Amino acid sequence: GQQVMQIPQYQHVQEGEDFTTYCNSSTTLSNIQWYKQRPGGHPVFLIQLVKSGEVKKQKRLTFQFGEAKKNSSLHITATQTTDVGTYFCAPRRDYKLSFGAGTTVTVRA
Amino acid sequence: DTEVTQTPKHLVMGMTNKKSLKCEQHMGHRAMYWYKQKAKKPPELMFVYSYEKLSINESVPSRFSPECPNSSLLNLHLHALQPEDSALYLCASSQEGQGARMAQYFGPGTRLTVL
Numbered sequence: 281g282q283q284v285m286q287i288p289q290y291q292h293v294q295e296g297e298d299f300t301t302y303c304n305s306s307t308t309l310s311n312i313q314w315y316k317q318r319p320g321g322h323p324v325f326l327i328q329l330v331k332s333g334e335v336k337k338q339k340r341l342t343f344q345f346g347e348a349k350k351n352s353s354l355h356i357t358a359t360q361t362t363d364v365g366t367y368f369c370a371p372r373r374d375y376k377l378s379f380g381a382g383t384t385v386t387v388r389a
Numbered sequence: 390d391t392e393v394t395q396t397p398k399h400l401v402m403g404m405t406n407k408k409s410l411k412c413e414q415h416m417g418h419r420a421m422y423w424y425k426q427k428a429k430k431p432p433e434l435m436f437v438y439s440y441e442k443l444s445i446n447e448s449v450p451s452r453f454s455p456e457c458p459n460s461s462l463l464n465l466h467l468h469a470l471q472p473e474d475s476a477l478y479l480c481a482s483s484q485e486g487q488g489a490r491m492a493q494y495f496g497p498g499t500r501l502t503v504l
Contacts, residue, residue, distance in 0.1 A: 313492065322479055323432060325492040368431055372491060375420060375445060375483075379431035 282309060282371040286380035293359045294388050301383040303352040303369035311372055312352045314343060317382075318365040328372075361387050393496035395480050401502045404470060410499045412463040412480030420444075421463040422493065423455060424479040432479055438463060439485065470503045477501075 284305045293299050303312065311330045315323040327336055329345035329352060336343045340363075342355040352369055366384045370377040393414045402408050412421065420439050424432035437445035438457040452474075454466040463480055477500050481493040 322495040322497050323493075325494065328492060370431075375422070375437045375439070375491075376434060377432075377493060382431055384429075 282307065282373060282378045284309075284312075284369055284371060284378065284380040286367075286369055286383050288383060289381065291383055291385045292388065293363075293385060295359055295361065297359055298355065298357045299359060299385070300353055300355045301367055301385075303354075303380055305350045305371065308349050309352075309371045310349070312345060313370045313372055313377065314352075314354055315368045315370060315379075316365050317368065321365070323368060326367075359385075359387055361389060363387060393480055393482055393494050395478075395496035395499050397499055398497065399500045399502075401504065402467065402470065403504050404472070406470075407466070407468045409467065410465040410478055410480075410501075412465075412496055413461055414482040414494070414496075415461055416482060416494065417460075418482035418494070419460060419485040420483045420491075421457060422481040422483075423463070423465050424481065424495075426477045426479055426498070436465075467501075470501075472503050475501055475503045 284303050287302050313328045314326040317323045327343050333347045334345040340357045344353045364387050366382040368379045368382045370379045396411045422437050423435040426432045434447050435449045436455045441457045452469045456464040477498045479498045480496040483491045483493045
C-alpha cells in the first residue's frame with residue numbers, strides 16, 4: 281500500500297499558539313485526504329488535496345500538498361480546545377485509504 | 390442526511406457466540422466499508438462493498454463475514470471470535486466513481502469486547 285509517515289506523533293500545544301503536523305511519503309501520491317478523530321469519536325473527513333502545490337484553507341486550518349506530491353501538511357493557527365484529537369493523513373487509491381499513524385493533539389488552556 | 394448509523398454502540402460477547410453488527414446510510418452512497426480500529430492506532434480496512442458486491446477483502450479471517458443486503462445496509466456477522474478481536478469496528482460509506490471526491494463518511498462505531 282501507499283505508506284505515509286506522520287510527524288510528530290504527539291503535539292502538546294498552548295491554547296492560542298500555532299502548530300503544524302506533517303505527512304511524508306517516499307513515493308509520489310495522486311491525492312491525500314485528512315481526517316480528524318476526536319477522543320472517543322470517529323474519523324471525520326476534513327479535506328482532499330489532488331494538485332501539486334495545492335493549498336486549501338478551512339477557517340484556522342491550512343492544508344498543503346507538496347510540489348512533488350510526496351508530502352502534505354496541516355497548519356492550525358490560534359489553537360483552541362476544540363482542536364483536540366488525532367489528525368490522520370491518508371492517501372487514497374481506488375477505494376483504499378492508507379491511514380498514517382496520526383498526530384494526537386492536546387491543548388493546554 | 391450525512392449520517393452513517395451503527396448498532397449496537399457496545400457489544401460484549403463470548404468466544405462461542407454469534408453476533409452481528411449493523412450499519413446504515415441514506416446518502417445514496419454505493420461504496421461501503423468495514424474498518425477495525427485498535428486503541429491509539431489508525432483504522433484498518435477490512436472489507437469494501439461496491440454496488441452491493443464485495444470488492445475488497447483485506448485477508449480478514451473467516452470468523453468475520455460481511456453482508457450487504459441492499460444499497461443502504463451493511464452487516465458484519467461475527468462467529469467464534471478471539472479476545473484479540475476486541476476493537477472499535479467502524480462502518481463508512483462514500484460516493485462511487487473516479488470523478489467523485491470519495492470522502493469517506495464514518496459511523497460512530499461499535500465497541501466490541503470479546504471475553
